[in-house]
Amino acid sequence: MKTLIKNGHVIDPATHKEGAYDILIEGDKIAKVEKNIQEEADKVIDANNAWVVPGLIDMHVHLREPGFEHKETIKTGSKSGAKGGFTTICTMPNTNPIIDNEYMVEYLNLKASRDSAINILPIGSVTKGQKGEELANIGNMAKAGICGISEDGHTVMNAGIYKKAMTYSKMFDLIVFAHCEDKDLVGKGVMNAGDKALSLGLAGISNDVEDVITSRDIILARQTGTKLHLCHISTKGSLKLLERAKEDKIDVTGEVCPHHFILTDEDVDGFDTNYKMNPPLRSKVDVEALKEGLKKDIIDIIATDHAPHHYDEKNTTFDEAPFGIVGLETAVPLTITALVNKGIITPKQMVEKMSYNPAKRLGLDKGSLAEGKTADITIINPNKKHTIDVNTFVSKGKNSPFHNYEVRGMVTHTMVSGKVVFES
Numbered sequence: 423m424k425t426l427i428k429n430g431h432v433i434d435p436a437t438h439k440e441g442a443y444d445i446l447i448e449g450d451k452i453a454k455v456e457k458n459i460q461e462e463a464d465k466v467i468d469a470n471n472a473w474v475v476p477g478l479i480d481m482h483v484h485l486r487e488p489g490f491e492h493k494e495t496i497k498t499g500s501k502s503g504a505k506g507g508f509t510t511i512c513t514m515p516n517t518n519p520i521i522d523n524e525y526m527v528e529y530l531n532l533k534a535s536r537d538s539a540i541n542i543l544p545i546g547s548v549t550k551g552q553k554g555e556e557l558a559n560i561g562n563m564a565k566a567g568i569c570g571i572s573e574d575g576h577t578v579m580n581a582g583i584y585k586k587a588m589t590y591s592k593m594f595d596l597i598v599f600a601h602c603e604d605k606d607l608v609g610k611g612v613m614n615a616g617d618k619a620l621s622l623g624l625a626g627i628s629n630d631v632e633d634v635i636t637s638r639d640i641i642l643a644r645q646t647g648t649k650l651h652l653c654h655i656s657t658k659g660s661l662k663l664l665e666r667a668k669e670d671k672i673d674v675t676g677e678v679c680p681h682h683f684i685l686t687d688e689d690v691d692g693f694d695t696n697y698k699m700n701p702p703l704r705s706k707v708d709v710e711a712l713k714e715g716l717k718k719d720i721i722d723i724i725a726t727d728h729a730p731h732h733y734d735e736k737n738t739t740f741d742e743a744p745f746g747i748v749g750l751e752t753a754v755p756l757t758i759t760a761l762v763n764k765g766i767i768t769p770k771q772m773v774e775k776m777s778y779n780p781a782k783r784l785g786l787d788k789g790s791l792a793e794g795k796t797a798d799i800t801i802i803n804p805n806k807k808h809t810i811d812v813n814t815f816v817s818k819g820k821n822s823p824f825h826n827y828e829v830r831g832m833v834t835h836t837m838v839s840g841k842v843v844f845e846s
């Protein structure tokens with residue numbers, strides 16, 4: 423099987439290619455990247471006016487299976503990922519049961535091989551049942567193929583246990599995905615602490631809730647030498663800590679989610695629980711700092727933290743609703759509209775943060791369009807104007823604050839191992 427992608431604008435940070443190239447795919451591999459390829463192919467894709475980039479990689483996704491199939495399944499979540507341009511996703515372990523042993527990892531891998539057309543890399547939990555008390559069997563999970571460990575949804579408050587987990591993580595060359603939220607400081611907070619929370623009469627979440635744990639985790643990462651990845655950075659303080667840690671040559675990376683670089687707590691509508699997520703939407707000062715951090719490449723990675731919840735669960739008061747919003751199908755248009763088209767990052771930086779850097783961080787032989795590589799490729803029409811409509815999502819989760827948002831940029835094709843798995 424030969425596929426030819428014609429007339430596209432290739433953006434490939436790995437090979438420093440940026441310009442008009444055709445790509446010939448043979449079987450599951452990239453065979454040629456050249457100008458004007460004249461070869462017979464079984465399928466020709468016209469990528470005129472579109473970017474052709476290495477398949478996008480999302481380091482932070484919640485698929486909800488097993489246990490919460492009413493919110494999302496591996497099938498629906500992976501389809502949502504493919505539609506969003508993602509060829510590889512890392513999935514968080516806060517399912518029911520929690521992914522805290524090798525049998526659960528094997529189950530996920532088997533289910534993913536049956537139900538998903540995109541690559542799924544499971545993340546194991548740090549502690550058994552994410553209870554924060556006893557270490558999960560990290561070594562056995564590593565052998566079963568996890569890419570890292572995370573207590574996402576919570577923080578392991580016991581620093582002794584966390585440090586031990588980091589030592590194991592280092593031993594098995596895993597990444598520690600850190601959800602930074604001090605349990606004692608957060609109290610009953612549901613949105614950013616500030617004037618808006620006061621006016622809505624909602625309990626606030628201050629920046630120190632995040633920054634205290636970011637600081638602790640960086641100190642422990644330096645001590646243990648483990649690879650630390652800061653999930654969903656939302657504060658200026660955490661960004662500064664990340665910058666400083668990088669200067670100190672600590673092995674740490676950080677991700678930001680589109681909602682955190684676009685919306686502020688001023689946007690929170692107290693009756694719309696689609697503005698409730700963890701960490702919360704922060705102040706303008708924080709959002710400006712995050713954009714600066716993206717521009718200056720202090721922040722390496724854009725991830726979605728795709729967190730689907732059922733309509734009935736979100737359809738309650740702001741206090742009661744679960745934290746989280748979906749993101750797989752909106753990440754590309756939101757990033758193009760809010761960052762690229764505003765001149766904050768270049769298209770190349772976008773590809774670095776959504777493919778090349780995640781691949782490098784995960785140690786994957788991906789995120790590149792070099793000849794001989796596996797043909798994981800995303801094609802994006804960056805100019806296509808449209809209005810986000812949650813009813814068109816293939817994800818089961820419709821919980822997005824971006825409904826009715828005017829955006830530019832649309833994924834037209836997603837290819838995994840040479841096979842088109844999504845086409846608009």
Ligand SMILES: NC(=O)N[C@@H](CC(=O)O)C(=O)O
Binds near residue numbers: 516699701730
């Ligand atoms: N981000 C969220 O608000 N929610 C996530 C958990 C998490 O990422 O912390 C979820 O699992 O729903």
Ligand SMILES: [Zn+2]
Binds near residue numbers: 574576601653654701
């Ligand atoms: Zn989290």
Ligand SMILES: [Zn+2]
Binds near residue numbers: 482484514574575
């Ligand atoms: Zn998460």
